[in-house]
Amino acid sequence: MGIKLILSPPASGKTAACIERIKTVQQGNPLAKVWVIVPNAQKASYFKSRLAKAGGAMGVKVGAFRHFYQDVLEESGHFVPVITPALSNRLIQETVDQVYAAGKLSHYASIKGKLGFLSMLRDAFAELRSAMVKPEDFLEYTRNNSPAQHELAILYDHFLARLEAINWIEPEGQAWLAIKTLETNPQLLSKLSLVIADGFSSFTASQIQFFKQINEYIDEVFITLTGQEELNRPVDARTLDVLNKLKESLSLEIIELKEASHLPLEIQHLQENILEPSSTEKLTTEQAILLEARSQSDEVREALRWIKQLHVREQLPLQNCAVYTANIESYKPLLRSVATEFGMNIRFSQADVLSESPLVLALVAFLDLPLKNYPTRVLLNVLRSPYFDFGLNPGDVESLEIISQQAIIVEGKQQWDETWQILRVSGDPDAYEDEDRRRSRKLEGIDVALMQQHLEHFWELFTKMDEKRSQTEWVRWLENTLENCAFYERISSARDREACDSLGEALSALVLSESIAGTKMVDYAQFLADLYATLTDTQLEEQKEVFKNAVFVGKMVEARAARYDAVVLLGLSEGQFPVVENPDPLLDETLREELGLEPRLGRNQASTFYQAFTRADKHLLITRPYLTEKGEKWEPSIYWEESKKLFDGNVVHRQESSQTMNQSKAASVQELLFLAVQQQNLQYSEDAELAQRWKYLYHAQGILDARRAKRAQGKFEGDLSLIENQISSLFSSDYSWSASRLETYAACPFWFYMNVVLKLEPKELPELGLDAAQLGSINHKILEDVYLKAQEEGTSPLALLDEIANEVFANAPRRFAFRPSSLWEVEKDEILETLRKTLEALEEHKGEWEPFAFENKFGIGDTKPLELELEDGSVKIRGLIDRLDKNQDGQLRVIDYKTSSTNFSEADLTDGTRLQLPIYALAAQESLQLGDVSEGFYWGINKAEPSSIKLSKYKYNDLKGPQAAYQVALDHIKATLKSIRLGQFSPKAPKGGCSEYCPAIAWCWKYKARFIND
């Protein structure tokens, strides 16, 4: 008996002919059993709805090949269970391990444990099975081939043997079993009258073999294919291939339908002429079927707007619309977010992978912690995760973060344990405000003992992790742990609930795989690897409500069989479609051809395009982005150009600008309001709710404009003149200033506002090694102690350096509350080396000066502040003078140590960003009454040299020396206080770029990167 092959162009009645045939068969025998085999779920529901519209039929079963394989096996009473992804992973992993242990794996030895390799193997095995490649043939064929191919054949052979041993089967193996069953038991088909395969564009070898088998015993078998009488156009290439393949194995009777296509004029014209070299005919149309948008995200907006327009204005049900794209991964998030905004349901042909759901990502971050040695950043993120309850409130996690910064905890439980001991004896170190030791009292108000207790509870979750356990025991451990963290109780969204259900199934699958394949004792790392592999293979099924009235979204290659009223093809730009083809790393093209596998290169993408656009019964839109993400021109796809060539008139539409777009075209309230703000007019102002929202947005636009303006000004950019009174009372004459605060204002008023008025601190990520403040504090302490002792004993400071430094180093972790990292020994050597050089240089610069006072406080504790009289009152300033030298005339020299390698120039003093020297000099002179200052400079500890700015050489207006510096400082202090009290805090990026100490660097609109050439 021959198989009847119905060949006709798209939309010319193939499905109708199949339904007609079913009707005819059932007229003679109303109980006749019919199978309709379809390629996908979309075609199944399409076929069923067409059949229902035609009056329905009893005894007709519509499904995929696998459903019919199961039918055959069930009918024969031969039940072989099908493996789950978890069991498949386990068996493939074991296969690889066994082949490796037997010394038969060398080419793939280095990647044998990689998840990617195991998943490539699974795909290759599935393809080989579908192509009916017998393991013994494959082994024989590759015996003299490359090691890579022969090892693949060995792995394939072992995998199938292992499956047979446990008496399970993989999905592709079902075809083999069904065919084998039919060979010995053909009467299983005796009740079947008609078999139809509708909507396929290709067949695997096992599917063709199945046809061959059933054709022997069934009265009628129909196969439909899309194509013309003469298959000589590029778009027919795939049909021609399939036809030749079918002819090789089956006896075919070709039936060509003569029905006229019901496609609209434009789609019909495209169908008849696309990629037809001889076609010169152009159709004049005003219907835009090609749409260009600026970006992929705009393209998605336009595509979904077009569908929504058809839905609202022409009452087209959303389930009658489809979107196809070759690059579904990059379009998926865009489609999801725009559809949510537009209030449209969409559903994807492929469910999301469970491992990408937020719930599972949070779980993986948590479970990975012990393997990665608890990196502090990840640990804090996990502690803050809304999916877990570790008995910590947000303030507790904040406190732990502060402790980690103070103690420099980069990773590991051990670092935390060491920290508790140090903090117990040291407490919070003193707050300093000088640039070198800039540190606030971070630990103030933190209950360190309580935080330790909290973290101890967390560590308990991961005890006894070194032992090996069976997978079932690990799953039990995981479930207990999740319960202890209230993981299940915290799930609130429907999507997370779905993910949680799928997670439960994945865990059950792991337990089941162990009960089938035997107990496997594994360590924690292996358990996680097995779990992640299972999660990657588990799909996160969409909620059932999503399927109702939803636009279907599929891959371009899936655009076959089902038909829709409206179809959009996304991404017709170069590189997106046709897709760039890559060879298969395991099965190369020659091997594929020899084994009868589908090629990976030269995949007839013209046929795919043809199949895709001919899915549209009424409306078609082909879209593309014309700019890349970087704003560069994006060339159109060849299929776009070929389509364009076939039309005259306005077939191409460029996305409208939001400035001119009619507000009636807005597809969401958000979009309408966006257009209204852009156009400064709301067309629907009679709607009170819209009008109110528009007013808010209009206000927000004012803020945005202020932020974007070149010159920062106004109340949204630091002008607090409206609360001038509050600000001036905050900074009244009682306020105690530091040089550093005055300098901060001069550097950037907004920085001052954030740091001093709002008391915000920059967020720092703990890094291995001392931070700048700790290093500065240690340097200062050693220099102070060395000089003090040298003064007392009358010896050279250099001779005392080693001894003093070792004393300071021994106490440093407790004194400055840090946990010595693994770099501490190296750091000590470096500090010592640097200080040795700096001491030598200081001694060379000693001249007539003798050090005589160190770390002199003014305005701190009960010491007298520096008080300066201004026109509108006085100002009090406090500080800590690193060092004062005296000469024989009793004159003073001020030295301020700086660890950083920044240059300190006269210009910095003139512009007010370095006021420390004159302020300290005045304090020594006026407040501390230590004598007249005639000299002063900053001393670069790392550079081992004085700054270029020297008080004795400084000039300002007609003044020279310290007097000039006092005058410029006074002028700046006056101007600064005046501006502060007027509430002037507009941002102005410092001339060398913004400081890392500014807390606003993460969000400030005027941020300017710093150029560092240390």
Ligand code: SF4
């Ligand atoms: S980021 Fe720069 S411009 Fe902005 S407040 Fe900080 S220092 Fe000023």
